Amino acid sequence: MSASLERGLNAFKEQIDAPVAAFFSSCVRCGLCAEACLFFTETSSPKYTPIHKLEPLRRVWKQEYTFWGRLAKSLGLSKPVTDAELTDWETLVYDSCTMCGRCSMVCPVGNDIAYMIRKMREGMAAAGHAPPDLIGATQRAVTIGSPMGVKLPALQAQIRHAEADLGFSIPVDVEGADYMLLLSSMEIMNFPEFISAIARIFKHANVSWTISSEAFEATNSGIQIGVSEIAAELVERIVTAAGKLKVKYVISPECGHAYMAVRWEGPNLIGRPYDFKVVHILELLDELREQGRLKTAGKETQRLTYHDPCQVARRGGVVQQPRNLLNMVAKDFVEMPETGTMNWCCGAGGGVSSNERADTLRLKTFNRKKKQLDAIHPDAIVSACSNCRIHLEDGLEEYGMDMPVLSLTETLAEHLAGSEQAGSKE
Amino acid sequence: MSETELLLWVRGPALQIATAIFLLGIVVRIVEILMLGRKKNLAEARGSAVAGGLRTMFSRSIPDRGTLQRSMFNVVAGYVFHIGFFVVLFLFAPHILLFQDVTGVSWPALPTPVVDATAVVTMIALLAVLVHRLLNPVMRFLSRFQDYLVWLVTILPVVTGYLAFHRVDVVPPPTLIVVHILSVELLMVIFPFTKLMHAFTLFMARYYNGAIAGYKGVNS
Numbered sequence: 001m002s003a004s005l006e007r008g009l010n011a012f013k014e015q016i017d018a019p020v021a022a023f024f025s026s027c028v029r030c031g032l033c034a035e036a037c038l039f040f041t042e043t044s045s046p047k048y049t050p051i052h053k054l055e056p057l058r059r060v061w062k063q064e065y066t067f068w069g070r071l072a073k074s075l076g077l078s079k080p081v082t083d084a085e086l087t088d089w090e091t092l093v094y095d096s097c098t099m100c101g102r103c104s105m106v107c108p109v110g111n112d113i114a115y116m117i118r119k120m121r122e123g124m125a126a127a128g129h130a131p132p133d134l135i136g137a138t139q140r141a142v143t144i145g146s147p148m149g150v151k152l153p154a155l156q157a158q159i160r161h162a163e164a165d166l167g168f169s170i171p172v173d174v175e176g177a178d179y180m181l182l183l184s185s186m187e188i189m190n191f192p193e194f195i196s197a198i199a200r201i202f203k204h205a206n207v208s209w210t211i212s213s214e215a216f217e218a219t220n221s222g223i224q225i226g227v228s229e230i231a232a233e234l235v236e237r238i239v240t241a242a243g244k245l246k247v248k249y250v251i252s253p254e255c256g257h258a259y260m261a262v263r264w265e266g267p268n269l270i271g272r273p274y275d276f277k278v279v280h281i282l283e284l285l286d287e288l289r290e291q292g293r294l295k296t297a298g299k300e301t302q303r304l305t306y307h308d309p310c311q312v313a314r315r316g317g318v319v320q321q322p323r324n325l326l327n328m329v330a331k332d333f334v335e336m337p338e339t340g341t342m343n344w345c346c347g348a349g350g351g352v353s354s355n356e357r358a359d360t361l362r363l364k365t366f367n368r369k370k371k372q373l374d375a376i377h378p379d380a381i382v383s384a385c386s387n388c389r390i391h392l393e394d395g396l397e398e399y400g401m402d403m404p405v406l407s408l409t410e411t412l413a414e415h416l417a418g419s420e421q422a423g424s425k426e
Numbered sequence: 427m428s429e430t431e432l433l434l435w436v437r438g439p440a441l442q443i444a445t446a447i448f449l450l451g452i453v454v455r456i457v458e459i460l461m462l463g464r465k466k467n468l469a470e471a472r473g474s475a476v477a478g479g480l481r482t483m484f485s486r487s488i489p490d491r492g493t494l495q496r497s498m499f500n501v502v503a504g505y506v507f508h509i510g511f512f513v514v515l516f517l518f519a520p521h522i523l524l525f526q527d528v529t530g531v532s533w534p535a536l537p538t539p540v541v542d543a544t545a546v547v548t549m550i551a552l553l554a555v556l557v558h559r560l561l562n563p564v565m566r567f568l569s570r571f572q573d574y575l576v577w578l579v580t581i582l583p584v585v586t587g588y589l590a591f592h593r594v595d596v597v598p599p600p601t602l603i604v605v606h607i608l609s610v611e612l613l614m615v616i617f618p619f620t621k622l623m624h625a626f627t628l629f630m631a632r633y634y635n636g637a638i639a640g641y642k643g644v645n646s
Contacts, residue, residue: 019634021459025627029573030504031564032489035496046567066458068619105646106493108504109624110486110632112639112646264642267468277470317472317643338492341644 005083008127012060012081015119021065023116024058026109027051033113036106038344038368039096039361050103050113053092056081057120083127090129093120095358100310100345114315117350121226130225131355138221142230145237147221147354148185152213155183158192159211162199170199173245174210179284180247180276181211182218182238182262184255186386194254194386197413201285204416205293209251215241218253220261222269224351231261232269238262242276252280254407256311256349256385263316280312281409282384286321289328295417299331302379306333306408307369307392308343309385322384322408329415330382336372344368348391366395373401380404382411429600436607444611451618452626459630471641478640479633485645486632500562503554510548514541514584545588552581576620582609 001009031049034040039048046052062069063078072078101114124130137147144151159170171177179202187194202209215237222231242250252259263278279287288294306322313319319340326333338344347365352358369392373381380403383389392405427435467475489501515521519535526532535541556577559565586606593602617623639646 016462017464018459018462019464019631019638021462022627022630022634025455025459026621026624026631028621028624029565029568029570030500031562031568032493032497032500034564035493040564041496044563046564049564049568052568065462067454104635106490107635108486108489109628110482110635112631112635115638264469267470268465271468273468273470314644315642319644341646342490342492 002083004126004128005081005086008086008123008129009060009081011126012057012120012123013064015122016057016061016065019112020057020116020119021061023109023111023113024054024061027111028109030108033103033107033111036103037097038102038347038365042365042367043361047092048096050097050117051107051111053089053097054113054116054120056085056089057116057123060123086124086127086129090124090131091357093117093124094131094134094351095355095361097350098310098345098347098352099315099350101315102310102342102345105314105342118223118226121224122228123226125226131351131357133355133357134221134225134351137351137354138225138227138230141217141219141221141234146185146188146217147219148189150185150188150217152216155188155211155213155216158188158195161192162196166196166199168199168203170195171210173213175245177208177210177245177247179207179209179249179251180242180245181209181216181251181253182258183211183216183253184219184258184386185217186219186255186390187253188216190390191386191407191410193410194407197407197410198281200413200416201288201294201409204295204418205288207284207288207293210245210247212241212245214244218255218258218262220258220265221351221354223261223265224257224354228269231265232271235262235266235269238266239270239274242274248276249284250274250276250278251284252278254281254384254386254389254409256309256316256387259316259318260311280316280318280321280384282312282318282321282325285409285412286324289324294328294412296328296412296415297417298415299329300380300411300415301331303332303334303377304330304380304382304406305336305373305376305378306339307336307346307381307383307388308340309383309388310343310345310349312384313343314341322382325408325412326382329411334376334378337375338372344372346388346391346395348387348394349385353387353391362391363395363398366391366398369395370399370401373403378403380406382406382408384408429598429604433600433604436604436611440611441607444614448614448617452623455618455623456626456630459627464634467641469641472643473640475637475641478644478646479635479637481640482636482646483629483632486635499554499558503551503558507548507551507555510544510551511580511584513544514548514587517541542588542591545584545591548584549581549588552577552584572620576616576622579609579613579616580622583613 034049037050063073099114104112104114140149141147220234259280267273389405517536518541586609590602590606
């Protein structure tokens, strides 16, 4: 057995806990999870059945943690997991799963399949079977501080642009602020309007906030690739910066997996609770709305729908807030069929969008979103994840659909009461 | 061994051995799972894990609308054979007498003709499930030898019980009863070592699923 395979199998063993054992013990091969997965529904290829993507992990569980499996193994009756097999499974685990967790909502025996995929990736990465693009992104996250290679000067340039537009300054490294805002590289590079939007809303609602020059990246490639040590290191950077600036809250931006990483996985990765709270930007905005600090004027007349980012809604618990907020500014807000915690993934989460090898498949599975949209014919889609947003734009273009994709935060900023409207917008 | 001796053995020592393997096996499997434990969640909770877990233990029995639409046959056939199997097993008067013999507990039976009809429906549903497993590309792809074995071992007690009750003359009546009881014992013996375990572990799986989601404030 090669050293890397041994490392991988050991990582599998370490990852297996009581829930995983209960899940594998319960699977009756009914196949219902296939119909919950857009990689199956849009390809009709049985190999994309969610539970099948876990087969090597299942065998390790059986051979190591069940009496009969161990007996069979000691008698040489069981088939060991091989390197060649993990090579075959690499595309199943990384290219054809966004860890959206829709299958986990549908499985009749209650298996949380996405929970297990997340764990399986730890073993895959340890065995040297992670996609090259994700390895690259993770290396950039560690060495440069951003999976896309965005450095501080790039952020500073965007902040200066925003300040020129806004006519007031954006707080950076302000000690004692209440909130520390994180950003995803994609927001910095592709959607810098997000920074101005936040600045305008926070000024309007009188929120004390800051950006840290030392830890502004919200995303966590360590989680997508499945290397907990790296994921923990990236979380530590945020924790250190938050401590230095003595903030009470850290804000996760419009990014699904960043929220999951910093809100739900973070403390478990670093092995201790935070001494600050983490809020998703939509949670905070809804709180401001409730307190009457967020006031809007005018409504969008176009027909709007909301795409729930999986890690924000189904895996994150932020479901009602965006609807409350959207109703403030939308005259014609219409839900897609199967929405909220049952929404269909855009097809690009969980590292799929950073993995060029998966591009064709990613665009093919967008057909699922198309079907959802075709049922209601909105004029525009609102969402709260820049990764979803980029892929939605990509998919809409691929399928010849002319439909803008908006950020909920930016849409709200455009309707702030008492502001001299977005005249200064580029 | 005479036929009577065989019947006594099957109803006596064989049943005791099967019951012991069944119960011990289930306990071992469940302990194996629980011993793996799980890490304490250090993230601040938004909702209750326990409430979420308990909720999902029940709520997952009802499929979501999308699944029902997309997999109607799978869901309905699955429901019918499960309910049918339980009705035949637990609500047939002679079975209740046996349970009373062993445990001292008794409960009302369904009228025999109703149980009889249920047995027929159960057999049809089980056959349908098998055909579906063979024809549906996903199910055929996922299926292993065990899935077919478990199917066979599940339908055998229903078929043999039905034949024994109707005294079908393929073999003399006592032999039919012997075969019926043996088929049940076979089911009990393989139970802890196969996916039949889901009858117990699914409540654990659902609990964990619901707890993981409930902690985050999501109803799963």
